[in-house]
Amino acid sequence: MMVSVKLYAWLKQKKGAVVTLCLPEPSVVADLLREMGFAQHDVCVIAVNGVLGHYDTPLHNGDKVSLIPFICGG
Amino acid sequence: MPFGYNGKILHVNLTSGEFNVEEPGEQWYRTYMGGSAIASYYLLTLLKGGEDPLGPDNVLVLATSVVSGAPISGYNRFTAAAKSPLTDCFGESEAAGYFAPELKFAGYDAIVIRGKAQKPVYLTIMDGEVALRDASNVWGLDNFQTLEKIKEETGDPKVRVASIGPAGEKLVRFACISNNMEHYNGRCGMGCVMGSKNLKAVVVRGTRKPELADPDKLKEISKWHRERIKIHPPNKGLSTAGTSVLVKGLNATGILPTRNFSQGVFDQHENLEWENYEKEIFHKAGTCYMCSVACKRQVKSDDPEFPLDPRFGGPEYETIGSMGSNLLNGNIKSVARANQLCNLAGMDTISAGNMIAFVMECFENGILTKDDIGRDMPWGDAAGICWLVEQMAERRGIGDILAEGMIRAAAKIGKGSEKYAFHIKGSDLPLHDGRGKTGMAMGYALSSTGADHVECPHDVAFQGEGYKALSALGITEPVRPLDTDADKVRFFHLGQLAWGINNLLSICNFCSVPIHAMTFHNLVESVRAITGWDTSLFEILRASERSLVMSRMFNVREGLGPEEDRVISRWHEPMPEGPLAGRKIDEKAFRQAIDLYYEVCGWDSNGRPGHAKLVDLDLEWIQERM
Numbered sequence: 226m227m228v229s230v231k232l233y234a235w236l237k238q239k240k241g242a243v244v245t246l247c248l249p250e251p252s253v254v255a256d257l258l259r260e261m262g263f264a265q266h267d268v269c270v271i272a273v274n275g276v277l278g279h280y281d282t283p284l285h286n287g288d289k290v291s292l293i294p295f296i297c298g299g
Numbered sequence: 300m301p302f303g304y305n306g307k308i309l310h311v312n313l314t315s316g317e318f319n320v321e322e323p324g325e326q327w328y329r330t331y332m333g334g335s336a337i338a339s340y341y342l343l344t345l346l347k348g349g350e351d352p353l354g355p356d357n358v359l360v361l362a363t364s365v366v367s368g369a370p371i372s373g374y375n376r377f378t379a380a381a382k383s384p385l386t387d388c389f390g391e392s393e394a395a396g397y398f399a400p401e402l403k404f405a406g407y408d409a410i411v412i413r414g415k416a417q418k419p420v421y422l423t424i425m426d427g428e429v430a431l432r433d434a435s436n437v438w439g440l441d442n443f444q445t446l447e448k449i450k451e452e453t454g455d456p457k458v459r460v461a462s463i464g465p466a467g468e469k470l471v472r473f474a475c476i477s478n479n480m481e482h483y484n485g486r487c488g489m490g491c492v493m494g495s496k497n498l499k500a501v502v503v504r505g506t507r508k509p510e511l512a513d514p515d516k517l518k519e520i521s522k523w524h525r526e527r528i529k530i531h532p533p534n535k536g537l538s539t540a541g542t543s544v545l546v547k548g549l550n551a552t553g554i555l556p557t558r559n560f561s562q563g564v565f566d567q568h569e570n571l572e573w574e575n576y577e578k579e580i581f582h583k584a585g586t587c588y589m590c591s592v593a594c595k596r597q598v599k600s601d602d603p604e605f606p607l608d609p610r611f612g613g614p615e616y617e618t619i620g621s622m623g624s625n626l627l628n629g630n631i632k633s634v635a636r637a638n639q640l641c642n643l644a645g646m647d648t649i650s651a652g653n654m655i656a657f658v659m660e661c662f663e664n665g666i667l668t669k670d671d672i673g674r675d676m677p678w679g680d681a682a683g684i685c686w687l688v689e690q691m692a693e694r695r696g697i698g699d700i701l702a703e704g705m706i707r708a709a710a711k712i713g714k715g716s717e718k719y720a721f722h723i724k725g726s727d728l729p730l731h732d733g734r735g736k737t738g739m740a741m742g743y744a745l746s747s748t749g750a751d752h753v754e755c756p757h758d759v760a761f762q763g764e765g766y767k768a769l770s771a772l773g774i775t776e777p778v779r780p781l782d783t784d785a786d787k788v789r790f791f792h793l794g795q796l797a798w799g800i801n802n803l804l805s806i807c808n809f810c811s812v813p814i815h816a817m818t819f820h821n822l823v824e825s826v827r828a829i830t831g832w833d834t835s836l837f838e839i840l841r842a843s844e845r846s847l848v849m850s851r852m853f854n855v856r857e858g859l860g861p862e863e864d865r866v867i868s869r870w871h872e873p874m875p876e877g878p879l880a881g882r883k884i885d886e887k888a889f890r891q892a893i894d895l896y897y898e899v900c901g902w903d904s905n906g907r908p909g910h911a912k913l914v915d916l917d918l919e920w921i922q923e924r925m
Binding site: 235265272279293 | 540765
């Protein structure tokens, strides 16, 4: 399946603003992160098709994923 | 009989040795709720303004909330507040751990401490029984020795001890309060206030948990929260790597404070990131009362130069920044050693690191010499950092000047050193660079405690679809981290009130709204289940605003004006390199944003909440105390 990934902040600097990936079915967000070379703890916010998600959110062909990195503070 | 809280505030007069118990009633609790607001209430009502923070007239408040100690992750913090000896204005610092629940179980929701003991004492509260005990056996001991000795003297190994170390006794103005050597009320010099009162420790032990209004409902929410913590990305990050998870992202984004806030990238950042932390010093994870995030870290090393004992705590992100990148120190063992020395002596690691950055930049520019300091102090001197921590804690040599905090130290050193002495309202800076997150910069500028990184959720997480975490507040568009426009002011105002809930209700930011596993809906449901109140997000946000306005009025009474609501000059200069090279905060645009914020808040052009705002928040009584 093909998934479109929009990246923010330093994730974007590393991989580009928008990346299209081919993933095997079934896949979840954690698989996508692994494929892209990111650790799970690199990511703070995950959205799939505009809905906030998490590592286990299932992915389907044509999904649009947004990844925002962990740079919040505290 | 209230649900969730005791309905009792303990008042302690150290001068007379007297105690009394106040029972304010449900209306008062519902108005102030806890933590920051209860503390502000007593600082406004018991102080008149103009007091010496180190004099007997200062008041120290240790306040939990109506929900503290409930069996759910993160409901375990308390506020320590007083007029700050570092800033001479409103001082507040939160700590998690086990002290707050234990205080609740011991029978009190807050402790209000006045006066000064004639000789060192410690306060014990054991299941409602209050006593002042001779502290001559523990005065002079470090925080670990104090903890062990008090366990021995009370005969109870399960006591929870909020203590000061030698730094607090010697009135280091950024001395902190240590809670069982694992958790710290770090900021604003609350340990210094304890030292000024000859109060070595507050010891609590309790077995009577306040009854909950709807324990089954809370159990259901707690279970949901625990499950969500396992999969919610920011919590998973903290569970995996602790707060050190931030180093990588901040550096890669170009906003890791480096070389006394002059740069945003550090070439040795990998040495400070979790992967190396884990490999070099990690021992095991730790946690707080009932919390399944477990972001705390214990560290261990047999390195003879930087020995690390797991009992003395592991560095959090702020310490990694303050003792690491901001000093060009890429030695994680040195960072962890400096952290442990601060913990034992009882000094805030953020302030201590900032003072060292100041010294290093003065040394680089010839303002301070080897003779002045007692040794060379170049950037990145891993051993020198630990040496200088000890000098400050003991007030030895130049450490005696540095122990006075940034404003006073720079004034004493003179010779243009003020140029390198970065602070806001007298408070040195937590380790974030506002040039890459302007909402956070507004928090630094506007916080009543001076530079504060937990005044508002940091912008970056709410760009893109991240804004949806704020949809319950009515924010319907992505936040732009680098802007200082009206949208940013709206985000900041709402974000400040939302994050203020956590200090109000004494809930850990790492478990709560808006970025971590709790949702606004379930947070409100949890307060309803604990207290039985028919409450709402509206009422809780109003209490958060009440808390904000009270601390602001405290500072107005101390004479602070709008000119104090600023950021450091360095952030108005372009970032020299890295992903944000050339980026700066435009001074004029930032001032306009601050002025607009006053208007949004309903304050006057001097940033002062007026009569109507006080009426709106049921705070008219403050006018009689101005």
